[in-house]
Amino acid sequence: MKNTTSYTSEALFIEGGRALKGRVRVSGSKNASLPILMASLLSKETSAIENVPELLDTATAFELLRSLGAVLEFEKGRVLVDASSVNNHRAPDEVVRRMRASVLVMGPLLARFGRATVSMPGGCSIGVRSIDQHLKVFEKGGASIEVKHGYINLEVERIRPVEYTFEVITVTGTENALMFLSGCEKRSILRNIALEPEVMDLVEVLRKMGVEVEIEDRTALIRGIAETKGFFHRVIPDRIEAGTLMVAGFLTGGDVLLEDVRVEHMGSVIEKLKEAGAEVDILSLGSLRVKGGGVVKPLSISTAEYPGFPTDMQAQFMVLCSLADGISEIRENIFENRFQHVAELQRMGADIHVRDRVALVRGVDRLYGAEVYSTDLRASAGLVLAGLVAKGRTVVKDIHHLDRGYEKLEEKLRALGATIERLPPKDA
Numbered sequence: 446m447k448n449t450t451s452y453t454s455e456a457l458f459i460e461g462g463r464a465l466k467g468r469v470r471v472s473g474s475k476n477a478s479l480p481i482l483m484a485s486l487l488s489k490e491t492s493a494i495e496n497v498p499e500l501l502d503t504a505t506a507f508e509l510l511r512s513l514g515a516v517l518e519f520e521k522g523r524v525l526v527d528a529s530s531v532n533n534h535r536a537p538d539e540v541v542r543r544m545r546a547s548v549l550v551m552g553p554l555l556a557r558f559g560r561a562t563v564s565m566p567g568g569c570s571i572g573v574r575s576i577d578q579h580l581k582v583f584e585k586g587g588a589s590i591e592v593k594h595g596y597i598n599l600e601v602e603r604i605r606p607v608e609y610t611f612e613v614i615t616v617t618g619t620e621n622a623l624m625f626l627s628g629c630e631k632r633s634i635l636r637n638i639a640l641e642p643e644v645m646d647l648v649e650v651l652r653k654m655g656v657e658v659e660i661e662d663r664t665a666l667i668r669g670i671a672e673t674k675g676f677f678h679r680v681i682p683d684r685i686e687a688g689t690l691m692v693a694g695f696l697t698g699g700d701v702l703l704e705d706v707r708v709e710h711m712g713s714v715i716e717k718l719k720e721a722g723a724e725v726d727i728l729s730l731g732s733l734r735v736k737g738g739g740v741v742k743p744l745s746i747s748t749a750e751y752p753g754f755p756t757d758m759q760a761q762f763m764v765l766c767s768l769a770d771g772i773s774e775i776r777e778n779i780f781e782n783r784f785q786h787v788a789e790l791q792r793m794g795a796d797i798h799v800r801d802r803v804a805l806v807r808g809v810d811r812l813y814g815a816e817v818y819s820t821d822l823r824a825s826a827g828l829v830l831a832g833l834v835a836k837g838r839t840v841v842k843d844i845h846h847l848d849r850g851y852e853k854l855e856e857k858l859r860a861l862g863a864t865i866e867r868l869p870p871k872d873a
């Protein structure tokens with residue numbers, strides 16, 4: 446394909462207007478794979494994890510585990526981790542900057558070795574994203590914390606049982622705390638925990654490792670063991686990828702059948718899609734079909750912790766609202782700076798006004814293809830969706846953000862009938 450523009454990172458070229466039709470398999474969940482990979486550090490025995498998506502973020506997690514001394518094999522979504530020879534306890538700045546979820550090594554390293562050093566994660570594009578709640582649990586469990594030269598040094602001789610109520614509901618904070626407390630043989634209590642399916646997938650893994658975990662409402666009771674076992678686990682499907690594909694099917698007036706989805710995890714997204722006018726048929730516990738075509742109705746969306754509407758679907762639904770017949774209101778409650786896709790969508794003709802954490806979206810008849818920039822993972826997914834429905838050609842630049850979290854998205858969309866192509870990076 447010919448293009449005259451310069452790109453410093455790969456870009457996606459999309460010719461809008463094709464209705465997506467056919468079957469598509471949802472990949473394994475990124476946000477479940479990452480903590481589960483880190484959990485393998487807890488045991489000297491080998492662990493096997495299936496359905497791990499091939500992404501930039503999982504590759505970064507492999508690199509991090511290897512740098513700690515673990516031996517990994519990865520083939521066709523199956524990872525074998527032998528963490529018996531881990532001898533390094535430090536997550537370097539260069540890796541943490543690329544992937545904040547690297548902080549998830551803290552819990553397991555402390556549980557198994559009593560020490561961890563992790564570069565202090567700075568702010569990121571979607572918000573400040575502090576890790577104070579992670580650290581509070583470690584401190585309550587007896588860990589000493591020292592921040593020096595941009596690194597957090599943690600040390601604990603023997604983990605004490607913890608009783609802690611999270612001040613904010615945090616996904617990775619809950620995961621880190623659970624892994625940390627797996628190293629304490631007395632019973633701990635965590636309240637106000639995150640209940641995201643990805644957290645529950647980790648809980649299942651910890652149970653397989655021999656850790657006792659009971660969850661009741663937002664409370665976890667946890668009792669660790671001295672020697673955790675290796676585990677075999679198949680990661681849950683990615684509910685955010687599934688939701689993104691569902692919006693694509695609906696908005697393009699298509700008919701898409703999703704396979705390998707966990708319907709029970711899709712509640713709030715299905716509800717909003719139906720409210721917007723989509724036909725969603727649940728075919729089984731693991732497959733569903735989405736059809737679009739009619740008028741798109743405006744929505745009122747307020748992001749919330751699971752089982753509420755996921756912040757990771759906010760950008761994609763903003764595209765939907767941009768084409769609705771009326772005014773929608775989208776409130777972002779989880780992150781303070783997660784509206785960066787707005788400026789790019791405006792370039793495509795969307796009518797959006799943001800005030801603090803609320804976006805008012807006045808539906809327009811159509812969006813128009815343009816050159817737009819990805820700013821973060823889910824923003825890029827939103828821009829791809831916008832490109833699929835826009836009139837004319839869209840070039841989504843800086844798609845390394847997209848590659849962090851969507852496995853072969855353009856191949857999947859192409860198989861459904863989209864005109865989408867990856868453009869190689871070119872120097873300016």
Ligand code: EPU
Pocket residue numbers: 476479546572573574575576577578579580613614615616617618639643756757779780781822823850
């Ligand atoms: N927060 C604190 N203190 C803490 C931890 C969090 O104030 O110690 C605040 C954050 O600043 C934020 C809110 O609590 O305002 C929720 O953050 P949370 O900790 O739940 O987010 P996270 O664990 O860093 C995970 C996902 C995100 C997803 C959020 C919310 C992973 C690896 N990441 O992040 O996924 O948006 O939960 O559901 O699981 C993505 O995949 O695109 C992505 C950003």
